Structures are given as C-alpha cells and as structure tokens.
Amino acid sequence: MALWDKPETAPAAAPAGAAPRATPPAPHSSESAALKERMDMKESVISSGLTIEGKIIGNGHVRVAGKFKGDIQVEGNLHIDSGARVEGQIRASEVLISGELQGNIESAKRVELQQGGSITGDVKAGSFTVAAGSRMRGAVDFGFEDSAKPALLADRGRSNVA
Numbered sequence: 001m002a003l004w005d006k007p008e009t010a011p012a013a014a015p016a017g018a019a020p021r022a023t024p025p026a027p028h029s030s031e032s033a034a035l036k037e038r039m040d041m042k043e044s045v046i047s048s049g050l051t052i053e054g055k056i057i058g059n060g061h062v063r064v065a066g067k068f069k070g071d072i073q074v075e076g077n078l079h080i081d082s083g084a085r086v087e088g089q090i091r092a093s094e095v096l097i098s099g100e101l102q103g104n105i106e107s108a109k110r111v112e113l114q115q116g117g118s119i120t121g122d123v124k125a126g127s128f129t130v131a132a133g134s135r136m137r138g139a140v141d142f143g144f145e146d147s148a149k150p151a152l153l154a155d156r157g158r159s160n161v162a
C-alpha cells in the first residue's frame with residue numbers, strides 16, 4: 001500500500017427496519033452528455049510522410065500531419081498540423097489549421113487559423129479566429145447561428161402593420 005492511498009472502509013449498515021437511502025441522481029443534460037461524448041472520441045491520425053486520397057466520414061477527431069486529398073466530414077474536430085496539406089471540403093465541429101487547406105469549411109462551430117496556417121477557400125463558422133502570420137484567400141461568414149436563419153426567413157414574410 002502506498003502512503004497516499006486511503007484504506008477502504010465498508011459503508012455503514014442501515015439500522016434494522018430503516019428504509020435504504022437512495023442516492024441522488026447525477027445531473028444529466030444533453031449538453032454535458034454531448035460534451036462528454038466529444039471528449040471520449042478517439043483521434044485518427046494521418047502521419048507526416050503519408051499521402052492519402054479518398055473521403056473521411058464518421059465520428060471522432062482527425063489529425064492530419066501528412067497530405068490528404070478528398071472531403072472530410074466528421075462529428076468531431078479536425079486538426080491540420082504545420083507542414084500538412086488538405087485539399088477538399090471540410091465539415092467538422094472545430095477546425096484548427098496550422099498547415100495548408102485548399103477547400104471550403106462548411107458549418108463548423110469554431111475555426112482557428114493559427115500562425116503559419118493558410119486557407120484558400122470559403123469559411124462558414126460560428127466563430128473564426130485568425131492569428132498573426134496566417135494567410136487566407138476566400139470569403140468568410142461567421143457569427144451567425146444556423147438555428148437563427150429559419151426564424152429570420154420566417155419573419156421576412158410578415159408585416160408589422162395591424
């Protein structure tokens with residue numbers, strides 16, 4: 001036994017005739033469950049020195065350190081490391097770019113263009129962060145929630161005149 005381990009003790013038995021105590025339910029919300037699931041996702045890596053052509057679709061995080069040509073659609077995060085190159089359309093929860101991306105990013109929650117990174121293509125994201133020393137050529141649309149768009153479109157056809 002190590003010095004920092006606590007000795008295990010058995011829980012005290014309830015007195016005879018007493019009702020067993022129920023443990024309070026753990027707080028559970030859909031947001032915390034989704035966050036926990038995203039944190040538990042495994043990361044797939046395309047290591048440096050590899051060149052892959054195809055399509056990536058699925059759950060989990062993806063890290064590209066080599067070269068990838070094709071579309072990436074994941075319910076997780078995408079990291080494009082320094083020296084890496086991706087050519088294709090991107091759909092991911094969060095996209096961090098330190099390398100080079102030639103293609104569009106669609107409906108990401110967050111995009112971060114880090115120092116030395118470059119994007120040639122359009123970006124649609126909830127938030128967009130650009131570091132000094134990065135480059136981009138394309139259009140950017142950020143800060144608008146997808147859930148707000150249908151409400152705005154529905155309001156356009158209404159008139160405030162009584």
